[in-house]
Amino acid sequence: MRAIVSAAVGVGRFFYRFIVGDDWTVALVIVLGLAATGLLVGQGIQAWWLVPLLAIAMTGVSLFRSTKTVRGS
Amino acid sequence: MTGAGVVLLTTFLASSVEAIEMVIIVLGVGATRGWRSALIGAAAGFAVLTVIVAVLGLALSAIPIGPLRVLVGALLLLFGLQWFRKGIARVAERGLAGMREPEVQDADVPASGIDWVAFVLSFKGVLLEGLEIALIVVSFGVSAGQLGLSVAGATAAVVVIGVIGFALKGVVTRIPRSLLQLVVGTLLTSFGTFWALEGLGVSWPQSDLDIVALLLVYGLTAVGYVRLEQRRAHRMMEVA
Numbered sequence: 001m002r003a004i005v006s007a008a009v010g011v012g013r014f015f016y017r018f019i020v021g022d023d024w025t026v027a028l029v030i031v032l033g034l035a036a037t038g039l040l041v042g043q044g045i046q047a048w049w050l051v052p053l054l055a056i057a058m059t060g061v062s063l064f065r066s067t068k069t070v071r072g073s
Numbered sequence: 074m075t076g077a078g079v080v081l082l083t084t085f086l087a088s089s090v091e092a093i094e095m096v097i098i099v100l101g102v103g104a105t106r107g108w109r110s111a112l113i114g115a116a117a118g119f120a121v122l123t124v125i126v127a128v129l130g131l132a133l134s135a136i137p138i139g140p141l142r143v144l145v146g147a148l149l150l151l152f153g154l155q156w157f158r159k160g161i162a163r164v165a166e167r168g169l170a171g172m173r174e175p176e177v178q179d180a181d182v183p184a185s186g187i188d189w190v191a192f193v194l195s196f197k198g199v200l201l202e203g204l205e206i207a208l209i210v211v212s213f214g215v216s217a218g219q220l221g222l223s224v225a226g227a228t229a230a231v232v233v234i235g236v237i238g239f240a241l242k243g244v245v246t247r248i249p250r251s252l253l254q255l256v257v258g259t260l261l262t263s264f265g266t267f268w269a270l271e272g273l274g275v276s277w278p279q280s281d282l283d284i285v286a287l288l289l290v291y292g293l294t295a296v297g298y299v300r301l302e303q304r305r306a307h308r309m310m311e312v313a
Contacts, residue, residue, distance in 0.1 A: 014204065018152060018205055018208065019148065019151050019152065020151070021151075021152075021155040022155075023158075026151075026154060026155075026158070027151050030147075030150060030151060030154065031147070031151075034143075034147055034269055034270075034273065037270060037273055037275065038273045038274070041273055041274045041275055042274075046275060046276055046278075047275070048270055048275045048276075048277055048278070048283075051150070051266055051269070051270060052266055052287065052290060052291075055150070055154055055262060055266065055291075056290075056291075056294050058154075059154065059157060059158050059161070059294070059298065060298060062158055063158060063161060063162060063298060063301075063302060066162065067302070067305055067306075067309075
């Protein structure tokens with residue numbers, strides 16, 4: 001039983017690392033951006049620009065934060 | 074449908090990033106603890122990866138293309154952005170430097186039979202480094218409608234990096250893995266964005282040509298952020 005739980009935890013960790021990675025805020029903003037795009041498309045607005053903008057902005061924010069963390073440590 | 078050349082190139086490059094690490098691990102283990110057990114461990118790792126690719130390929134092929142593109146596009150976008158960001162940070166920090174070899178202990182190597190330490194190190198190296206690539210290769214291939222080509226690209230990368238590693242010792246560690254990771258991150262982020270939004274019903278202004286536009290925009294963004302990070306590191310060194 002302990003082996004099954006440990007294997008399940010291992011698989012869960014792998015998928016978290018694969019999908020979310022070390023900065024969960026980037027993943028959250030992108031998922032919200034995709035949901036918002038879906039809603040806007042439903043209203044007839046072709047919001048193809050939203051996700052690329054969020055991806056570029058969040059990459060910058062994440063890089064800036066990691067540099068600040070390194071500087072602070 | 075995405076062109077065959079693009080599928081081959083993307084999966085070849087993506088697999089190369091992890092194949093470099095795999096080959097360095099197996100070479101390190103083999104040279105230190107003996108080749109037989111290291112190669113058996115690597116072969117066992119590839120056997121498990123083959124089963125995962127087959128099962129995942131069948132499972133994803135059963136999903137209709139619309140929802141599949143949203144799911145796969147979102148996954149590729151989220152994963153691609155991680156490599157995009159790591160690639161920018163590493164290229165800014167190390168430039169075109171390669172990877173260091175891992176340190177492997179050579180104590181307690183058995184005189185005969187299987188060396189289980191070498192087996193497990195090689196097996197884990199191949200399986201763990203290969204698992205992310207298996208997911209990318211299958212999802213990319215199914216989404217592009219070219220799973221066979223996608224698997225061929227990945228296999229070619231492992232063979233090419235493996236042959237280079239065995240034939241020319243030390244060359245693999247000099248391949249600029251960070252730059253490769255940034256290029257693949259840019260490719261996966263571009264295709265992920267395109268497919269996820271297409272799956273959500275977005276009509277891209279220039280249709281498939283917008284993949285090229287996304288590649289250009291993300292590529293220029295990467296160049297800009299690398300310069301910004303390098304300048305920031307310079308300023309930090311001046312202050313320190």
